[in-house]
Amino acid sequence: MAFQPIYDALDDRVWGYEALVRGASGEGAFEVLSRVSAEQKYRFDQDCRVKAIELASRLFPAGEDLKLSINFMPNAVYEPAACLRATLLAAERYSFPTSSIMFEFTENEEVTDTAHLTNIITEYRKHGFTTAIDDFGAGHAGLGLLVEFQPDLIKIDMKLVRGIDNSPSRQAVVTGILAMARELGMTVLAEGVETEMEFRHLAAGGIRLFQGYWFAEPEFERLPPVQVVPA
Structure with a gap:
């Protein structure tokens, strides 16, 4: 796992870290996942969760209120309660609070059974987990996901963020x-922020949470320092 910080511009602090899958030689998540067969997806998904919690329990400074963001694959979850057992056991084993865990499901993964995803999110919320849509604005379902599932947090895809300071169309969509x-009571996070002007424009528009190379690149099994420029 590599970790990338999520920055809270309002409080000028690190809000949390996303755990990102990496290969043994540094391969990115896409390359690693391309080698995972359909039969292996469930076990892989479970092992990634446990590894992320184990590392976070060791790396996160004691006493700081930080979120650990974990990606999960809805199509790998066969029964929500059963699939959470390893997560809950890992949280207990490593004394990591479940209220500090956020699960992201990507809009880029096509969900064929919306009732199943609803059951997953309902079960996760029972245990105090935060839920988020990743890559919002660039995937399969778009607004339909907000209508059906209403997660706690939306992560705006980097394609909408890139060059937004000079793009009226991106500005209108965001x-x-x-x-x-705001109407649905959800928090918005801008991911893939790479320039100071992107950050300043988005912050001026009311976005509080940010993630991207402008703040820090992911680092393998450690928490990278965050570059912050006063707004």
Whole structure:
């Protein structure tokens, strides 16, 4: 696992870290996942969760209120309660609070059974987990996911963030997402921020949480320092 910080611009602090899958030689998540067969997906998903919690329990500074963001594959979850057992056991084993865990499901993974995903999110919330849609605005379902599932947090895809300071069309779309999120009581995070101007524009528009190379690149099994420029 590599870790990338999520920055809270309002409080000027690290809000949490996303755990990102890496191969033994540094391969990215896409390359690693491309080698996971359909039959292996469930075990792989479970092992990644446990590894992320184990590392976070060791790396996160004691006493700090930090979120651990873990990606999961809805199509790998056969029964929500049963699939959470390893997660809950790992949290107990490593004394890691379940309220500090956020599960992201990507909009890029096509969900064929919406009732199943609803059951997953309902079960996760019972245990105090935060839920998030990753890559929002660039995947299969778009607004339908907000209508059906109403997660706690939306991560705006980097394709909408890239060059937003000079793109009226991106500005209009992101403004609309922010308005919807306010109405639905959801938090918005901008991911893939790579320039100071992108950050300043998004912060001025009311976004509080940020992630991207402008703040820090992911680092293998350690917490990278965060570059912050006062707004």
